[in-house]
Amino acid sequence: MIRYAVIFLLSLTLMSCQEEVFLVLDQNEERLPVIEALWTDQGVYNEVKMSLSKNYYDSMDLEIIRDAQVFIRVKSSGRVIPFNFITASNSYRPHPSERARVGETYELNVVWNDKAYQASGMMLAAPIVDSVTWKFEEKRLFREEGFYIKVYGKIPFTADNNYRIRVIENDTLKNQREDYLLFDDTFGLQFFEKGLELGYSFKENDRVRLELYRLNRDAFEYLNQLVNLLFNDGGLFSPPPQNPESNIKAVKGNTPALGFFTVSPILSRTVLIQAKYD
């Protein structure tokens, strides 16, 4: 909110101008591995993506790491769940029947060249989603005219209330920096029972799929820091930019890894926006 205020103020009153420039930038001596691991209660979502960082201006395709050894260890039993590289998805995947179970803690292990990385996370129980509705709304402050979706449910937990909702609109993930929908219990959770309105409008006949994740705190904070970084305009009102704090630690070698490990249940619902049912 304050962000909007500042942007408004700066753009309106301070006569700011913008132009694209080229700056000579330092380059990292070493290209860092990026590990993005998702371990859920639904097998189709489970995967580990690995790539390498690159120079800032480099617009070539990502360099995918295909030769890593990836597995998840079940902490209670020590059972190892192997992941294999799948060319079609450019990611490492386990057997489709493998999935996370509530209450279990999982340890991600990645071995690549002479480096090894670990992260862990606990599978939390999913909240309850009762219904998903939509309604046409006139233009409001910070909201354009259109159909707005509300999610109704119940969150019966007193701890670990860190949530993310991903929205897929007509098979396209809404993945701009404005599209992140993250919430915790700072402002209570009553709004989830009264109906959580998604912050973007839809059109008639849009098919919208919602995915609700319940995250461990470290993964939630990683995403929060990521969003803050994406909004960091480098100005005086922004904090000094920093990489999000990864929950993946190097256990062999000194090269840190970028990215994060998410262990989460997923609740998904799909709705078709139809005005006649509004």
Place this chain on the structure above:
Amino acid sequence: MPFLRVLTLVYLFFFGTQAYSQAVKTLNGQVMDVSNSGPLIGASVFWEGYTSQGTITDLDGRFQLSVISLPAKLIISYVGFERSIRVIHERETDKLLKFYLKPEELSLQEVIIQERRPDEQIKNLEIGKASVPIETIKNIPALFGEVDLLRSLQLLPGVQTAGEGTTGLFVRGGSADQNLVQLDGAPVYNASHFFGVFSVFNPDALKKVDLYKGNMPSQFGGRASSLIDVSLREGGRDKIHGEGGIGSISSRLTLDGPLFGKNSSFILSARRTYADLFLKLSSDPNINNNKLNFHDLSGKFSFVLGEKDKLSLSTYQGSDFLGLDNQFGLGWTNWVSSVNWNRVNSESSFFDLQAYHSRYKYRVDFEDRENGFLWKNALSESGIKANWTRIFKKSTTINWGTHHQLYSFAPIDLIPAPESAISPIATQSVQGVLLNLFGGIAHEISPQLSTEAGIRWGVYQQVGKGVQYLYPDGIPDRNIDPSDSVSFGTLEKMKFYQGLEPRLAFRYLINPEFSVKAAFNRNFQYAQIATNSSAGLPIDRWILAGRYVRPVRSDQISLGLFHNFDQNRWEVSLEGYYKDLRNVIDLRNGAQVLFTDRVETEILSGNGWSYGTEFLLRKNTGKTTGWLAYTWSRAWRQIEGISRNQPYNPRFDRPHDVTLVLNHEFSASWTAGLTFLYTTGQAVSFPVGSYVVDNQIVPLYSDFRNTNRFPDYHRMDASITWKNPDKGRKWRGSWNFSVYNLYGRKNPFAYEFRTIFNNDINFSFSDGEVVSARPGVVMTYLFTFLPSLTYNFQF
């Protein structure tokens, strides 16, 4: 206060041999403005032929001057007034002489930049102090034509700015919240309007501003880096006067005059912007439904209660408001008031008593049926200060006193709107009591050597009502719940700190035009802002020293060479300093400090240091006046958890800083001003690469903070003022035309590292399909060639 007595005795034992020399006969007088009988403060008084042995008048326009062989000519001069020369005879030395100075027909205020004794900087003990007369500030070319006190101070050596268009000051490597900005003795917690673009002070209502960036007198304290001491002027005592201006974005009016006869006066001053009036002219409802304004009101009422007593009441109230579409509102308000009682017990004994209250509050309204709320917070500081001053034999001055402060930071309240689904939030309130005892002695050991020593003892107690959280192993961690919490009742003791703050200064006069000065100064600061951005926001969270946040400690040592030449027309100084800061704070990555009681889990603590050399060449009189300043300085922080625990430069570290300020009077009608600034670019972090995560192209940063630089900053501003000197004795008007950034330099305000779609930095997803995406750099810059016109008037 036995300690002070002992200190005084010890001091006199070592340095006091000259203090008891033969008594010297003195001449007592008072200097006043003939037009309103108001006292003229700071008028120079000296015997003809003895310009370097004069004195200046005090708050009541009074002076004492050693008598030479009489009869002799006494000369009194004051800026903007005709010089008074009067032959004094022996018989006149027994009574109080009154001198009435006549205002000059054509005021020379515009071309004189110092209202003090010509050789003041050589003779006094002040090091690291800068005074800029308000008339000088008014002549500096200004952004939007809005004369701004704090922005003018940024032109002095040793003072850095956070960036383009902001009024935040970073003095000798200290952060912005380490400056004590006070108005007639009362602190101002948010000294800016429009998110820092303008400062809160209306220049028409001000008498003077003193910036202490080095040695601070012992009666002042509470902030680690500097004191910005702003005084409101008193009203005249003869008739109503007025002053004001109509500018590009605001207008202002000041009235002053007698209140209840000749012994009391008032001054009232008001200023308001009208940016929102322009917004209403727009046909676009997205714009004309918005509000954007600020106003400030200030007043001072002075009463002469008798021969010895004077009482003044000062108050300031200023507000900002930003409203969007009648649904969102952000407003903040300062209200600062003080009462000052000055008593002259005798010619050598003075007493000042001051009480003040400063309150700052903000409020955010959001009208929305889903998520509407009212979010508000307030903080206040109340204080009372007593200061006694005794002068012994003119060579020794002792002062002592006490200063009691009460900090009261109200809970941060977030109240949901009736239909809103969000839950209310209320943090705990925080209070602190700070009791200070101070004392100081200034002594002239010999005509060459003078010294000033002072000490301030601060005793701080954080008090309830409040809650203290306890953590496993005593280490606050946001990912670990507290192991316990302790509740404290009202005024119950929570955490205690105390600290001695010694101050010491020497001046050695090598010859009448050349002196060397040195000083040491320690300060403790018990309240600071928890932020890691460089510019302040109205919602910044102030925190008090407590169990987990220790008070900031600052030690500064400084050395200076001061030289005047060409009959004091020119001043040149070279000062060096080293400052050590302890217990400075920063925030963790992703810290959330606004709605939590566990702020300690979001804070990182460490040390800092800074050093530098400041050169100043200043011309004080003549048709061309101004100064040239060069500062070489460095500022460092070392905080565990930041920059791999290695030292790093804060954003405002700008090693090279050049300032040129010129003012020239072409004729009685035409005056021009020119300002040029050059500084090293801000210390910032640029990416060293990029990567993709969560479907985002993310800039990759080094672990080391602020290793890159913005391009060097430079800018030239100019102004020209025209007035008709022959017109209007009752109404005098002048036009000022100024240009900010004369040659249109695109100084970067920010570099944003983001994905650029379709090779268009303004591309919006509603514009169409995305056909390309690449990492890019978008520069934001402000204020290229910004002209403004202001009409100023006096009556």
